[in-house]
Amino acid sequence: MNHNAPNKVTIIDVAREAGVSYATVSRVLNDEPYVKPETRERVTATLQRMGYVANRQARSLRTGRSQMIGLLVRDLGTGYIGQIISGVDAEIAETDFEMLLFTTHHQAREPEYVATFVGGMADGLLLILPHNVDPYTGLLNQRRYPHVFVDYKGSDKGPAVGADNYGGAIMAIDYLVSLGHRRIGFITGALDLTSGVDRLTGYRQAAANHGLDDDPALVAEGDYHQPSGHAAAQALLSLPHRPTAIFAANDAMAFGAMEAIREAGLRIPDDMSVMGFDDTPQAAGVSPALTTIRQPLEEMGRQAVQMLLTYIEDPERPFEYRELATDLVVRDSCAPLRNAAK
Amino acid sequence: MNHNAPNKVTIIDVAREAGVSYATVSRVLNDEPYVKPETRERVTATLQRMGYVANRQARSLRTGRSQMIGLLVRDLGTGYIGQIISGVDAEIAETDFEMLLFTTHHQAREPEYVATFVGGMADGLLLILPHNVDPYTGLLNQRRYPHVFVDYKGSDKGPAVGADNYGGAIMAIDYLVSLGHRRIGFITGALDLTSGVDRLTGYRQAAANHGLDDDPALVAEGDYHQPSGHAAAQALLSLPHRPTAIFAANDAMAFGAMEAIREAGLRIPDDMSVMGFDDTPQAAGVSPALTTIRQPLEEMGRQAVQMLLTYIEDPERPFEYRELATDLVVRDSCAPLRNAAK
DNA sequence: TTGAAAGCGCTAACAG
């Protein structure tokens, strides 16, 4: 075990070296007025020469502010999260805060992480793991700790920003119907997420609006991961009366579905139309390019930061929920229903 | 501006409430011996009841250890980085450290971030931005601050872990040659990265080994991003005597190349073979599935953590460089050269 | 087995 104080240079070392009190060094560090120009210069030079670097922990301990925004994420694997983070990152870059990201695969440990942040590591927290937020709300709200749930359907649980998942699903079905499809399979997302539920609800509502087949077998459960899309599509394809189009609750599952469709010897979009949801970067890259519902992920990240900043300024501000619109992005994976459909 | 101390619960509050000195509370917190069982129990209960959460900054200020490992990354957009992080994350999860990730698009600010870490935020640092490491080495080495460069070809600059990029490129060309290709285009990576240079060197060496065409026009410069792969492939395709196979220095550019090849009305692999490098998750997902050189990215992350840990224990340990092997992953994007090639 | 007290490095009054 190695002990403290390696070769650190503290404000005191610098003060001694420059022949001033360390309060003066602190003043120079913080650009405060009332320091004689010559003194400032001398101190600055010493700072430079000695390679001084501030200890943020000490500073934060003293001021009660860390100038950091925490970001709690379950997994970085998905492009989906990456996009949100890009937005968050970009927005934070415009402030004088830093982003501090914690990953955790272990659901069990999440509350622990939250505590770390609340304990002073960061001045506010963005949470992108909206399974069940209950484990967090307690500590967070009790302390009035500034936080925002991202991609979560707000309620009384806490401030949140999300997308119009319900409306997006409606849009998707409307589009497929406009192409003549009436038998549309749906692959659900994880149903313990509000987004998963909302997209399913949207699908059902739209189906009802158009008086489509109300066959329960047309709904196959997925979990937002690609393999589940593959499996669900296989189930859909093996139906006695198979659908002519498949709408997956996210792009990853749509990719899985496309794979399954190809394996079944069908062509996309000629024999089977496919739609996704999210508009991840890959959606435009696959072939045929995926028609999907765009979720403004980056924008969501940006808005989340903006909201968080307001809570950092005023922790007492009442909970706010912002919902961002989703759009239809037409590419090449859907085609009009051919009369001669098998 | 809001001031300090919101509704924090400190060790002192707990001590008062439990009727002990705060030293005792600290002892309970740290599982130290010599606390009467009843006292311990009472304190634990109070801790629980009051919702105490430790202030890591204070603790770290006092102990000189933060139990955090910093990770400095330029961008999260690429799946490539995501994979390394997964490995890092998984490995860290097995220790009693936490991962703390800083992203920075702004090259100019990177040294600043490093200073933050060195200043006490973390006990060690992993750097995944191996453009030019010189700006960092100074501070890092002067302080003997534990750090490891990831995906960087080690030298005297500092400890590092990388992959056998040179060998991988050789393997790729050997494979293409075994399929009968003799005119092989190469799309380089960013040449300010050691990996970019090494892959190019490997390509040249292998080409020389096999006595392939030594046409400089067969080498098109890219920057590891998809669009550059697209552009470079276009250049290669418009050559008077076009190659029969294209080897891109990473998967992302290979995807761009595939796009360009399709746009040119050619089929993959029938009319043109394509190889990538990295084996990102998407490589298996595109169609045709991409034949590529696998880089053990996750493993790289894991090893980097292991190495870092040794430096945290003994900052004086001499620089070490670990190189991981790369493998050929055969999928569907390469085909034997047909005699009747156009 | 417990309490008192001394700082970790820094900022922010308060005096000069």
Added chain:
DNA sequence: CTGTTAGCGCTTTCAA
């Protein structure tokens, strides 16, 4: 303009 002096919340001797 500059120095002195309290702590921020915590761990860790040193005594008791």
